[in-house]
Amino acid sequence: MHNYSKILIEKYFEENSFVLSDIESFNYFVEKELQKIIEENKVIEPTIIPPNVESFKIKLDKIWIEKPEITEADGSKRPIYPVEARLRKISYAAPVFIEVSSHINNVQRETFTTQIGALPIMLKSNFCHLSRLNKDELIEKGEDPDDPGGYFIINGTERVLVNIEDLAANRFLVEPQKTGISQYLGKIFSESGPYKIPHTVERLKDGVYYLTFTRVKRVPLIVVVKALGMIKDEEIMQIISKQKQYDEVLINLFEFANIKSPEEAMDYMAKKIGITQSKEIRLERMQEIIDKYLLPHIGTKQEDRLNKAFNLCKMLRKFISVSTGETPKDDKDHYMNKRIKMSGDLLADLFRTNLKVLIGDLLYNFQRIVKRGKFPSIKIIIRDKLLTSRIYSAMATGNWVGGRKGISQRIQRVNYLNTISHLQRVGSPLSNTQENFEARELHATHLGRLCPSETPEGTNIGLKKNFALMAQVSRDLKEADVLKLLKNAGLKTV
DSSP: OHHHHHHHHHHHHHHSOTTHHHHHHHHHIIIIIHHHHHHHTOEEOOSSOOTTOSOEEEEEEEEEEOOOEEEOTTSOEEEOOHHHHHHTTOOOEEEEEEEEEEEETTEEEEEEEEEEEEEEOOTTSTTSTTTTOOHHHHHHTTOOTTOOOOOEEETTEEEEEOEEEEEOTTOOEEEEOSSSSOSEEEEEEEEETTEEEEEEEEEOTTSOEEEEETTEEEEEHHHHHHHTTOOOHHHHHHHHOSSSOOHHHHHHHHHTTTOOSHHHHHHHHHHHTTOOSOHHHHHHHHHHHHHHHSSTTTOSSGGGHHHHHHHHHHHHHHHHHHHTTSSOOOOTTSGGGEEEEOHHHHHHHHHHHHHHHHHHHHHHHHHHHHHTTOOOOHHHHOOHHHHHHHHHHHHHHOOOGGGOOSSEEEOOOSSHHHHHHHHTEEEOSSOTTSOOHHHHSOOGGGTTTBOSSOOOSSTTTTTSEEBOTTOOOOOOOOHHHHHHHHHHTTOOOO
16 A cells, blocks of 8 residues: 555656646736736726817726747847846846727727736746746756746746735624624625725624724614615514524614615715715715725625625624624634635736836826827837836835735745745734734644644744645635536526
8 A cells, every 4th residue: 555655646746746826826817817907997097188189098908928038238039048037137027018099089099019017927837938848858948857936036036925824805704802892893804806895893882783894984784784775674684584583683773763765874874974065975975985895895886785785684693693602703713714825816916006006107197298288199108117117126025015025035945845845835914923822823724735843933933834745725716606616516596
């Protein structure tokens, strides 16, 4: 038996790389995610436009990247291989192209393709020159055939993006509080594209349940449900619990029984958060806040409101059943409630933020020239150095968007095992100066996912972990994909 297992394990590692998940994550980012980020910022409308024009829009249409190349001092371009990037202290990066069109009075005028920057390429990914080479070809190109790839070369240094474990978005977790007014606290990070918005649910001394999100601080949850269009008290009660009437909810329903239409509820919320303009503007602003920032992962359109109301009721039911001890409290350290951000996700965050900076710069340049009475061609106002330098700087220093430090690290090349270990590292966003005992402990759900013994001693113990050797990270499935899988398995929608 011993012999067979040895053969099996050998075969597994012949076919599967240690860093396979990371490489897949990067491929997904370039092939799918880049285009999605462009779709989020598709239409750019300057506020200052030439006086003889009614409307002017700039549209970002397509984005793609090519294979890594280098521009020599005389302006000539040619492919570059990683070993040259290491020796000449340059970055192993590929040009990013984007198709842009301008629309004057809703008629398309100019369309052109321009380079908006360079993206560092992960070694051995689909976009790397090494991805399809065999052992002998790799040696010929000056590479170690056993090198797993999965890292980047920035200004000649090999840098790895360390995986980050984070609390899962879009999951409602209820935990007891040691301090504060509310005995229990319910939290959900609602994430959808560029938005990541924390929501909290609490019960204060008056027995009323309050919801907090973005600028909306502590508004009664029942009022929010009514503002979303679920008006009947009986209906709200039914959705929260079919089996038994919760007295807790009744108190809340009595408290706000006088609110009889979504408009009244919206107005109540608007006054509560201090919007003081006339009633029309108040309602308009409140509706915008609710559609855009309340549980955006469910949707950001008006027709998603009822769905949001259902979800709020569901969250309230869970909050009550945890606080009465019917269901156990949620465990933050259970790996079911965690998600791993790999290179692709980290780069997506970086690219999304810096694309917004690029668009802001483009608008500024456009409006500056229009004020002088000229009408610029868009070709001139896109600065390709801006995006490149910001991405390089984040990857060279490790200072990421959102104030995270040490995301990109210089790869450890003490020996082969040390390198493999560094490529498999998983960091926690918690600070290493606080105690955080629970977070540092070995949790039963780490089994087969994270190595139980490989962690540094000292302040970082248990916060820096490493993947188990055969661990693979699957991609985050979207709701539609899950529903498709369930339907294929023979389930029907109710």
